[in-house]
Amino acid sequence: MSSPITVDAAVIGAGTAGLTAFSELRRQGLSAVLIDHGPLGTTCARVGCMPSKAALHAGHQWASLQAMLKGAAAPAGAATPGDLWRHARMTRDLLAGNTAKRTRDVAGDRLVMGTARFTGPGTVDVDGRSIRARAFVVATGSRPVVPQALAALGDRLLTTDSLFDLDTLPGSVGMLGLGAIGLEMGLALSRLGVRVVAGDMKSLPAGITDPRIGARAIERFGNEMTMWLGRPVETMPRQQAIELRSGGETAQVDAVLAALGRRPNVEGLDLQMAGVPLDARGQPVLDAHALRAGSSAVFLAGDASAIRPLMHEAVDEGLIAARAAAQFLGGRPHGDLPPRRTPLAIVFSDPDIATVGQAYDTLDLDRTVIGSAEGAANGRSRVMGAEGNLVRIYADRGNGRLLGAGLLAARGEHLAHLLAWAVQRGETVESLLAMPYYHPSIEEMVQSALKDASRQLAASR
Amino acid sequence: MSSPITVDAAVIGAGTAGLTAFSELRRQGLSAVLIDHGPLGTTCARVGCMPSKAALHAGHQWASLQAMLKGAAAPAGAATPGDLWRHARMTRDLLAGNTAKRTRDVAGDRLVMGTARFTGPGTVDVDGRSIRARAFVVATGSRPVVPQALAALGDRLLTTDSLFDLDTLPGSVGMLGLGAIGLEMGLALSRLGVRVVAGDMKSLPAGITDPRIGARAIERFGNEMTMWLGRPVETMPRQQAIELRSGGETAQVDAVLAALGRRPNVEGLDLQMAGVPLDARGQPVLDAHALRAGSSAVFLAGDASAIRPLMHEAVDEGLIAARAAAQFLGGRPHGDLPPRRTPLAIVFSDPDIATVGQAYDTLDLDRTVIGSAEGAANGRSRVMGAEGNLVRIYADRGNGRLLGAGLLAARGEHLAHLLAWAVQRGETVESLLAMPYYHPSIEEMVQSALKDASRQLAASR
Numbered sequence: 001m002s003s004p005i006t007v008d009a010a011v012i013g014a015g016t017a018g019l020t021a022f023s024e025l026r027r028q029g030l031s032a033v034l035i036d037h038g039p040l041g042t043t044c045a046r047v048g049c050m051p052s053k054a055a056l057h058a059g060h061q062w063a064s065l066q067a068m069l070k071g072a073a074a075p076a077g078a079a080t081p082g083d084l085w086r087h088a089r090m091t092r093d094l095l096a097g098n099t100a101k102r103t104r105d106v107a108g109d110r111l112v113m114g115t116a117r118f119t120g121p122g123t124v125d126v127d128g129r130s131i132r133a134r135a136f137v138v139a140t141g142s143r144p145v146v147p148q149a150l151a152a153l154g155d156r157l158l159t160t161d162s163l164f165d166l167d168t169l170p171g172s173v174g175m176l177g178l179g180a181i182g183l184e185m186g187l188a189l190s191r192l193g194v195r196v197v198a199g200d201m202k203s204l205p206a207g208i209t210d211p212r213i214g215a216r217a218i219e220r221f222g223n224e225m226t227m228w229l230g231r232p233v234e235t236m237p238r239q240q241a242i243e244l245r246s247g248g249e250t251a252q253v254d255a256v257l258a259a260l261g262r263r264p265n266v267e268g269l270d271l272q273m274a275g276v277p278l279d280a281r282g283q284p285v286l287d288a289h290a291l292r293a294g295s296s297a298v299f300l301a302g303d304a305s306a307i308r309p310l311m312h313e314a315v316d317e318g319l320i321a322a323r324a325a326a327q328f329l330g331g332r333p334h335g336d337l338p339p340r341r342t343p344l345a346i347v348f349s350d351p352d353i354a355t356v357g358q359a360y361d362t363l364d365l366d367r368t369v370i371g372s373a374e375g376a377a378n379g380r381s382r383v384m385g386a387e388g389n390l391v392r393i394y395a396d397r398g399n400g401r402l403l404g405a406g407l408l409a410a411r412g413e414h415l416a417h418l419l420a421w422a423v424q425r426g427e428t429v430e431s432l433l434a435m436p437y438y439h440p441s442i443e444e445m446v447q448s449a450l451k452d453a454s455r456q457l458a459a460s461r
Numbered sequence: 462m463s464s465p466i467t468v469d470a471a472v473i474g475a476g477t478a479g480l481t482a483f484s485e486l487r488r489q490g491l492s493a494v495l496i497d498h499g500p501l502g503t504t505c506a507r508v509g510c511m512p513s514k515a516a517l518h519a520g521h522q523w524a525s526l527q528a529m530l531k532g533a534a535a536p537a538g539a540a541t542p543g544d545l546w547r548h549a550r551m552t553r554d555l556l557a558g559n560t561a562k563r564t565r566d567v568a569g570d571r572l573v574m575g576t577a578r579f580t581g582p583g584t585v586d587v588d589g590r591s592i593r594a595r596a597f598v599v600a601t602g603s604r605p606v607v608p609q610a611l612a613a614l615g616d617r618l619l620t621t622d623s624l625f626d627l628d629t630l631p632g633s634v635g636m637l638g639l640g641a642i643g644l645e646m647g648l649a650l651s652r653l654g655v656r657v658v659a660g661d662m663k664s665l666p667a668g669i670t671d672p673r674i675g676a677r678a679i680e681r682f683g684n685e686m687t688m689w690l691g692r693p694v695e696t697m698p699r700q701q702a703i704e705l706r707s708g709g710e711t712a713q714v715d716a717v718l719a720a721l722g723r724r725p726n727v728e729g730l731d732l733q734m735a736g737v738p739l740d741a742r743g744q745p746v747l748d749a750h751a752l753r754a755g756s757s758a759v760f761l762a763g764d765a766s767a768i769r770p771l772m773h774e775a776v777d778e779g780l781i782a783a784r785a786a787a788q789f790l791g792g793r794p795h796g797d798l799p800p801r802r803t804p805l806a807i808v809f810s811d812p813d814i815a816t817v818g819q820a821y822d823t824l825d826l827d828r829t830v831i832g833s834a835e836g837a838a839n840g841r842s843r844v845m846g847a848e849g850n851l852v853r854i855y856a857d858r859g860n861g862r863l864l865g866a867g868l869l870a871a872r873g874e875h876l877a878h879l880l881a882w883a884v885q886r887g888e889t890v891e892s893l894l895a896m897p898y899y900h901p902s903i904e905e906m907v908q909s910a911l912k913d914a915s916r917q918l919a920a921s922r
Contacts, residue, residue, distance in 0.1 A: 044900065044901075045840075049900055049901055050840055050844070050901060053840075053841065053844045053901055054844050057844050057845060061525070061529060062529075064522070064525050064526075064529070065525075065526060065529040065530075068522060068523075068525070068526040068535075068539060068540045069526075069535075069536065069538070069539045069540075070538055070539055070540060071538060072536040072537065072538035072539050073536060074529075074530075074536070075530065075533040075534060075535070075536050076533065077530070077531055077532060077533035078529060078530045078531055078533050079529045079530075079531060091843065091844060095840055095843070310899075310900075311900040311901075312897060312898055312899055312900045339895065341895065341896065341897035342896075342897055343897075344897045344899055346899050346902075379506075379511055379514075379556055380514065382552065382555075382556070383511070383514045383515050383518050383552055384518060411872070411875060413899065413902060414872060414875030414876075414878075414879075414903075414904070415875075416899070417875075417879055417897070417898070417899065417902070417904045418875075418878055418879055418882065420896070420897050421879065421882070421883070421896045421897070422882070424895070424896055424897070425886065434800065434802065434885070435802065435803075435881070435882045435885055436773060436802035436803055436804075436805045436878070436881050436882070436885070437773055437878070438771075438773055438805055438807050438874065438877070438878065439505065439510055439771075439772035439773045440505075440510055440511060440514055440772075441807075441874060441878070442875075443875070443878045
């Protein structure tokens with residue numbers, strides 16, 4: 001048993017949020033430790049945003065090759081889906097290795113490897129070693145939800161945590177869940193030649209709430225994978241395969257990938273020992289401004305806070321939690337904290353799906369004008385063979401202010417940034433129409449949607 | 462000989478600027494005619510931005526296929542460069558046909574087909590028919606510059622006007638001029654398997670003035686074509702080929718494409734008959750605000766004005782010229798006219814080259830901070846194999862305000878829009894750092910460049 005450690009602040013979890021929080025606490029001159037049970041490397045780099053992008057890139061390359069071969073077999077010597085999958089995994093290993101190394105570089109001898117649990121308001125136990133601190137940042141991340149019923153599938157059950165450890169891809173996959181991750185991974189696998197059957201209880205994929213964007217997504221991606229939406233999927237292990245059933249339909253697949261959402265890693269921490277108030281589901285009750293749990297000395301950041309489980313938000317939350325913890329340690333009120341950014345969610349489905357600012361289901365439709373633009377009327381979309389592009393811009397009927405947007409478009413990730421920045425600045429339909437739009441560009445779809453909104457605003461005056 | 466026509470305003474040239482001007486004059490309740498010698502369809506759609514984008518798309522597809530084949534020959538049945546070139550031409554014909562049809566729809570019986578020249582301050586002659594008007598918008602576009610010395614090449618001399626009429630591509634092309642058009646077409650042809658030898662008197666390609674962007678462009682594109690920069694190229698017709706000479710180097714090519722810039726179509730108009738002041742080179746002297754030539758009744762718009770020969774600027778100039786003409790007709794001063802947008806120039810070279818706001822050569826470098834970001838440090842660039850991406854952001858050393866940017870990057874066209882909008886709004890380095898940047902995105906390179914600029918601004922305080 002090692003000797004106890006006493007510090008100003010302890011950060012639990014060395015992912016994106018935790019590492020940011022640790023660096024900020026140190027920058028403020030506080031003593032701190034960074035605790036992690038390993039493996040080091042962020043969720044994003046190890047099993048999240050980076051490997052999914054590498055897999056999507058591989059899928060894009062193979063699908064493009066198939067399109068150019070027009071049904072002919074690829075010649076010997078050409079790239080294979082196996083090559084591309086290996087390259088994607090190699091890229092993943094490289095980037096994950098970089099983040100692990102960066103963690104060690106930043107934390108140095110203040111990195112404590114082990115599993116933490118609270119033993120009192122000011123103490124955590126890390127594998128038998130006691131760490132005393134006056135404030136804590138909990139940034140323990142999240143893990144895939146895997147219902148107990150799926151355990152019967154044994155090693156034929158995959159999650160995004162295990163998928164990237166596969167040397168070779170299965171011939172067919174049942175995708176349980178068609179949220180952002182399910183759709184991205186389903187498309188990546190499908191484009192690498194894997195037959196994909198996907199199901200979700202929701203009637204629209206990828207977290208979409210705008211019905212027209214949702215319909216376009218089903219139309220566009222429905223020919224790349226079988227989609228069973230709005231009804232449950234049952235899995236039954238058979239001798240040679242897994243049988244999927246949904247409604248009256250059945251399918252046989254080699255493996256199942258559970259993409260049913262992610263759950264914050266907070267249960268094993270004994271947070272109640274630190275005086276953290278828990279809700280009925282056992283989740284900490286937080287002040288969304290300072291990310292503080294009740295009046296305890298515990299601040300939560302990143303996926304563990306369950307507010308906006310996205311990498312760029314985890315950076316902000318790590319910073320907010322660290323600054324709020326420093327204010328708490330200094331006996332100061334939680335005043336000046338970094339502001340949150342305009343919500344921005346992107347599914348890299350190519351054509352991408354994005355939701356910016358206020359999502360459709362949070363709009364007061366009577367007070368909203370929706371300007372729309374179609375790829376079929378956009379020259380660049382036509383050159384790219386992306387006539388199915390659809391951009392929908394939500395504006396306040398009263399003052400023309402941009403509220404948000406929903407879109408499905410090739411290069412949509414970039415339109416989403418443009419629109420998110422515009423929402424954050426409080427731009428209006430008219431102020432945005434004064435901006436430059438190069439020709440021929442996908443950005444001209446934003447211009448068309450704004451013109452459509454402008455006509456409606458004029459008509460409603 | 463037809464009967465004379467008398468109208469409030471005559472628009473000469475039915476391209477992008479002319480059609481916009483005509484529509485605006487009509488919208489203001491003025492009588493107007495639209496004169497064009499044909500063929501109808503805008504420069505952009507017929508021989509400019511659209512066909513070049515279609516050819517670049519084709520080139521991208523073929524180059525991607527080659528990369529995936531890793532040296533193996535494409536199997537029978539696969540797409541060929543010839544197929545892709547034909548498809549690009551078909552897309553061009555479709556889009557050009559659309560613009561021609563739109564011109565006829567908009568102008569109806571007010572479209573006068575024929576060649577116009579001024580015969581007095583209020584009269585033009587159109588192939589023998591006299592048209593009297595109290596104001597004129599000249600929007601006659603531009604044409605490729607072709608030095609007389611090249612005439613000896615006969616039908617082996619191409620311009621962007623004739624290139625898209627070719628059924629099959631030559632095996633090799635000498636590209637005279639490596640401005641935006643020369644680089645785009647050189648890369649499109651090279652990626653379609655044409656051997657390209659390109660030369661320009663300037664030492665940097667594509668109109669770049671930022672030396673680091675220029676060096677990166679030469680490094681990146683120099684392995685796709687031979688580039689002779691900073692020295693003249695001579696062409697000598699031989700029996701079977703054309704010989705190119707530059708410095709001590711020579712090359713044989715099948716055809717030469719002149720991409721030496723474009724010249725406004727103003728000479729044949731007898732503008733001096735309308736009281737238009739001409740400069741020493743025979744170009745009209747304009748008021749850049751109202752686009753009016755001296756105190757004459759003539760307003761110039763689009764490529765003919767030689768201000769910013771870009772399609773999206775032609776739309777604005779058409780509108781400005783029409784409104785200024787209407788003010789003139791109403792005896793009103795040239796007051797309230799649409800403002801110009803932030804300069805934005807994009808070369809779709811993939812990785813794209815873009816110049817936003819103030820170009821490097823117009824900066825006061827002592828008063829400027831340049832923030833830089835490299836693709837090698839950007840996760841998404843690495844996933845895309847675009848480690849050579851480079852973003853340079855120019856900010857005012859005094860107040861941190863964004864002045865402009867230069868970049869070479871995959872998806873650079875989208876970063877360019879984001880930055881151009883930011884310049885137009887008067888954003889600063891700090892205000893932009895508060896915007897959302899999704900992970901992993903190319904937009905994070907903008908964030909990195911801004912952080913670099915922010916560090917320099919802090920250090921210089």
